[in-house]
Each structure stands twice: as C-alpha cells, then as structure tokens.
Amino acid sequence: MTEPNKNAVENTTATPSDFIRDIVTQHVAEKRYPLIHTRFPPEPNGYLHIGHAKSICLNFGIAREFGGVCNLRMDDTNPTKEDIEYVESIQEDVNWLISGWANDRLGLKPKGKTPEVTNTNGSPDFILPATTNNDQPASNSEPFYASDYFNQLFEYAVALIRKGKAFVCDLTPDETDEYRRHAKESPFRNRSVEESLDLFARMKAGEFPDGTRTLRAKIDVASPNIWLRDPLIYRIRHAEHHHTGAQWCIYPMYDFAHCLSDYIESITHSICTLEFEVHRPLYDWILESLGLSRLLPKQYEFARLSLGYTVMSKRKLMQLVNEGLVTGWDDPRRPTICGIRRRGVTPEALRNFAYNIGITKYNGLTDVAVLEHAIREDLNKRALRRLVVLRPIKVVITNLDAGRTEELDAVNNPEDENAGKRKIPFSRELYIERDDFAEVPPPKYFRLRPGGEVRLKYAFIIKCDEVVKDAAGKITELRCTADFESKSGGANAGRKVKGTIHWVSATHSVEAEVRLYDRLFTVPEPDAEGDFKRHINPHSLEVVAARCEPSLKEADPRMRYQFERLAYFALDKESMPGKLVFNRTITLKDNWAKEAPRS
C-alpha cells in the first residue's frame, strides 16, 4: 500500500514574498538579531480556525525560511474565558498543521520551566529560552504560557511604579471610561509611588473586590491615541485560572503581558493582525519604559483572513456550537482546523492555500474557490480512485449468467503509477448512478439512455435494451446487454462511445454511510448585515447510503479517496469496521453542471 503522505505536492521550492518577509530579510542582511524568533500566541478560549492557520503558516514559515524558531504560546491572561480543553486542541491543531514542514522549528520549553533572572542591578530582567524538537524529546516539553510569567510581570509592574510610570487608580469602570473619553486625568494619577506600591501589593493580596482598583500606566491622557490615555495594565479578578489555579487574584492586561512575554522569550518579530496596529505605540512604550537590557521585539501587523461563505469570529463559531446548529467544534462544515481536518483536507493543502493568498494589510474577502482549488490540487495527486454509487439504480446484464463473476483490473491512481492496481468484480446485477441514466436525455447528454450505449469504467460497453418500471411509473431496473469484446485489452477495446460511467456489482458491493457536505452558508458574507444564522444553508449536509466496490472494506483513515466522477472522500472518525462512514471533502469540478442548465 502507498504511504499516506506520498506524492504530496507543496510549494516548498518557491519562497513566499510579502512585506513582512521583506523586513525580516533586511534584518537578516544587517545581522540585527542573532536568531529570527517569531511566536504563535493564541488565547485558549476557543478552537483554532483557518484564519489562525494563515498566521501559523506565516510565523512558522518565517522561522523555517530564515533558520529561526517559532514559539507556541498560550496567551492566557484572562482566567474567566479560558480553558484547558482549548489548550489541548490548540496543540493538536498546530502540530497537525506544521508536521513534516516546520515541526523542527517549533519552540517549546522544558516542562515546568519558568524565566530566569538575567540582570540584578536594580531593574528586573528575565529570559526563557526555547528548545526545539531537535534539542529535546517532545514528551519533556510544553508550550509557553503567558501565565507562567505572572511573577515576572508583577515585578515589571512594580518596577514601572517605582519609576513613576504607573499608578494604582481607584476609579470605577464607568468613571475610568468617562475620564478617558474626555481626556481627563484620574484624580489618583499623582498619588505617591509608596502609596501605589502599597495598594498594588494589597491588590495582589486579595484585599479588594473585583473592579475596585486597577494599575494604570502613566502616559498621556490627552493623547489622540486612546491606548496611550493611561491604559489599564492590571485588573482585579478573583477567579481560578486554568494554568495557575488560585494563586492570583490580579491579572495583567493583554498590552502589558504580550510585549513582555515576547521580550522574555527573546522574540524578534511579533506578528499580529491589523486591529492591534493602534496598540503598537503602547507595546513599544512599555518595553522602552522599563529600561530593559536586551534587544526589544517589534510588532508587525497583517490583515486577518476573511473567507467567502463562512464566519470566522470566535463568538459566532461558539454560537453555532451552543445552539446546536452544527454537531461540534469539529463539524466538517466548519472553518475550524479540526473541522477541516475531519473533512479530509490535508495539512499540505491548507499550507498551499495559505501560501497562495499572500500577506498584506488590505482587508479583502478571499474567494472560497481558492481554498477549494488548493484542496483539489492536493487530493488529485494523492487520492486512490474507487468506484462508488451514491444513489443506485439497478442494471441487469441480460447476456451474463447469474452466478458468474468477472475480475477486472482498475488503476488506483492515474497520477501516480506507484499506486498500483486492484481487481473489481463484475456480475449480472450492477448498480449505476441514477443521474447517469436519462429516459428523456437533455441535449449533449452522453450517458446512458434507452437504446443507447455507455462504457462502464474499467469494464464493458453496455447497451440499454429495456426500462422496467413499477406500477407507480418509477424506474426499478434497466435491462442491458454487454459487449464482452469491449473490455480493456479486448478486441473491441478501442470502440468509442461518448460516455463512461462508474458502477458497482450489486452482489459484491458494500454499503457505506456517505456524508455529503456543502458550504454552511448560502451567501458570501453571512455576517455582513443582520443575523448571520438566517443564511445557514439548509442543504449543507445530506446523508446517503452508498454502494461501494468491495476493496473499500479495507479503507484506511490515513488515505484519501476519489470516488470516480464524483468527489474526494475520507473516512470519518465515527467510521468502524463493518460500518463505514465517509465524509465528502470536496466535489470534483463539474462542467456538466454548468452546461446542463443552458439547454
């Protein structure tokens, strides 16, 4: 049997080019950093989706192309939204997507390891180096967690207060909002360093309820950039954290935690999406205000992915799960990485897609056709061809005896001669696809019709002699005669007929549940206006009982299949020996579907 990953195609030779890689290239040329170090920092509050895949491919791609490292970091500074379930799924999805490509660039840390002090002369300074798969067996490693730096972040915050650059503020959330909107200084802005230090320590000790006090950076309340108007950097939250437990009741805000986590991990290029652009001055301000001794990371922003006929926001994806509109996070109709994987898409296809769409600062809408093309291109090269009839109609070969079986040769993959051949049984009773017979054929129809001929793939040319119907007028079977000389290699093998259709032997075929997936939404931008759920496609899933050629009894979950003339399929995780379940990954391109309605 062929290796599952053999014959894969990937743009590994072409080097992607975009404005971020241009910057990195220049930094490498001027030897600005000893090592190019990126990071992928998801918040564990949901499952990863194809938009994250774009970011993963960017960050790991850069690490790969420039001989660097990309840390996986849980950006877990908000205990009320995050969960261990998401931590686990994130690791699984990242590993799946980068395996065989950039898994050797994955930056982890030894289990339980926390940052070390690098500078003892007054201001605190911490470092936590990454290890890669090359340095350390994966079982002793774990991802980075922003929450592992809570001690260090606390010390950095104290340092900021000491420098007179942060203060404890007693304003309520509403008041804070109000003051900020009107560019008004907090009445607590000028309280003494000692008092802020004392209050901050007491915040940490749990003396105050949620929302009563915050730690704020002292920057510029009149700044045109809202994020510089004395932004909050710590808030009180009496909540258990999935990673640090009940240790803390104050938690750092994103802006404070992120830049410093990058610094601690020696990140050089901190790449995020466009909505953080206005935060960049704050990112720089915090790092510069602390007077840190090592090279500072820099933030760069690119446009997040929007894809046609789907929704990408975590909130909406969560809503679809909670309201039972899909079966779960890994429902194959969803744009989540696990859903895409379950559907049968390979990591290579997803990476090629990410490569093809490029990286810019323009917020566009990517056509799903680009994704579909990447999937088809990959599957065409690797999928094993099989004959399966989705909606059967019976065909009786009247000039073949009942007990007789012919064994016919079939090519496993015309795109890969190493994939070999297999035998398919042919007998008196067959099934063909209902769509492949038309009693009253439309123009240019070249499949089977009354009195017409068609070739059965890998087998014989048959002629339809009689259409049998039941009392209600429904077609129950087609009675046909076969030209046994027309078999591949036979005397009449070269005989031309217009159509070739797929078939299975009725007696030898095995049943399978086949799940036919279509796009989840009926419009290109479901969330453009109004309620996105109004646009859910009622036909996004159809389940049929299909008849498969017998070789599919040994179907392998690692393999991909093309049911000839129909679509690409993969085994679902619910499939069992004796109870086959296939998911349709994507249909074959169908020009007939475009042609037929014209007539």
Place this chain on the structure above:
RNA sequence: UGCCCGAUGGUGUAACGGUAGCACAAGUGACUCUGAAUCACUUUGUCAUGGUUCAAAUCCAUGUCGGGCAGCCA
C-alpha cells in the same frame, strides 16, 4: 467625532521611479475508459484630481471610498 491603516482585472496578490505579471474564477479549443486531470489560447485592472520627473501603480498634495480602535477582552 477623534486617531490609525488601506485602495492594482470578478476575487486574492506581484511589480521597491523604467515592458502592469501571477494564481483563482470565467470563456474557447485539444485530449480523454473520470463531463475530472492535463495542454493551448482568450477576456477583464493601477480609486479620483492635481503636482514632481525624460519617465509614476510606485514619490508629494487634496479628495473619495473601505477597514480598524475608542472592554477592567485578546
């Protein structure tokens, strides 16, 4: 409203002051024991107006349109 960012065929992107190219999509034809794949060909574009320059998609100015931010979310 304030601040920030962006605009190249239908869609997504390249061109780094010097021939507007690529991919997807669409269309035509060839081939075909998959109406697939493959191959060949074709259609369609620099937001607008000024300026700088021998030369502008690229630099400058103004405008138009689009997006983002204004959580004790990330």
